Amino acid sequence: MSLRYLLLLLAVLISPVLFSQTVYPKITGYFGIMHPVVSFSEHETNVNFRDYYAVGFPTGINIWKSEKIGFSFEIVPNIKDDQGTDKVTNLLFHPGVLVALGNGYTFAGRAAFESSGRYGVTPVFNKTIIKNKTCSYYAAVPLPVRFGNDHPASFTIGFQLGLLFKYYYHERKSTIYLTGINLVLFKAWHNWLWRSRCSGGLYAQGFSRKQKMDF
Structure with missing residues (x-):
């Protein structure tokens, strides 16, 4: 499992914690x-x-x-x-x-x-x-x-x-903004996996075109 895959997945998981903090004023x-x-x-x-x-x-x-x-x-x-x-x-x-x-x-x-x-x-x-x-x-x-x-x-x-x-x-606005970030990050992560499959890299085997998620 590559380092790039781990970092991207970690960003998706911890972003709710980063954006749920109280915003001032x-x-x-x-x-x-x-x-x-x-x-x-x-x-x-x-x-x-x-x-x-x-x-x-x-x-x-x-x-x-x-x-x-x-x-x-x-x-x-x-x-x-x-x-x-x-x-x-x-x-x-x-x-x-x-x-x-x-x-x-x-x-x-x-x-x-x-x-x-x-x-x-x-x-x-x-x-x-x-x-x-x-x-x-x-x-x-x-x-x-x-x-x-x-x-x-x-x-x-x-x-x-x-x-x-x-x-x-302010907190609600941050949460709404976070939802969009999570969606973009997940889409990027999914597309990266698909490109890896197409290039013969990670998950090249057992990954059919029907499993590709359309965003």
Whole structure:
């Protein structure tokens, strides 16, 4: 068996492994529910569910440049119910940088710009708790720090649960491209065997013309 035959057959067999890897940039989208648990400022400490009820709905897109680093853009509408009156208090614009820490943990460093006039930063520690093929469930602990709008600086500890959706366009495109490559390689391999037979080389005996595959 010639070396050329072995190399061609090996290329056909291993090409699915080479092309099934994740292609970057990778895009994911997510939606969550965030509750600020307790907020600290110079003059007071406010506890959610006791002094009022507040909830946010983080919605965003993550663009992973590589396995370790990515960019995230998030918008969070916040609703507050205080003394029987509920309303949207502000809309938070929340862009940031993602860093994969391993074992399902991710750190997000976000800049914060609120329509109420407040601004600041939000470190977020995220953990994937259930991972499926097309979606994942995660828990996160955001730690917002806010300034501005004639209010003292504040620090909040929050808790967030959410659902992340995976987008596989690039992987599917690679798989389709791979199918064409496999077909071309197999055709070349088959034709090479047929030429070898015709020239009296490999498989010259016991190989009839009826066995030739028409592509």
